[in-house]
Amino acid sequence: xxxxxxxxxxxxxxxxxxxxxxxxxxxxxxxxxxxxxxxxxxxxx
Numbered sequence: 130x131x132x133x134x135x136x137x138x139x140x141x142x143x144x145x146x147x148x149x150x151x152x153x154x155x156x157x158x159x160x161x162x163x164x165x166x167x168x169x170x171x172x173x174x
Contacts, residue, residue, distance in 0.1 A: 147157045 144161065147161075148154055151157050
């Protein structure tokens, strides 16, 4: 349980930092979207 909370916490922190310190928020959003959609699509191959 503790490791899963740590993984979730660091993932959310990384996403927060990506949006805060990167100028192009559309690029960050597109990469996060692609990182969600591509593995999901690969599950259905």
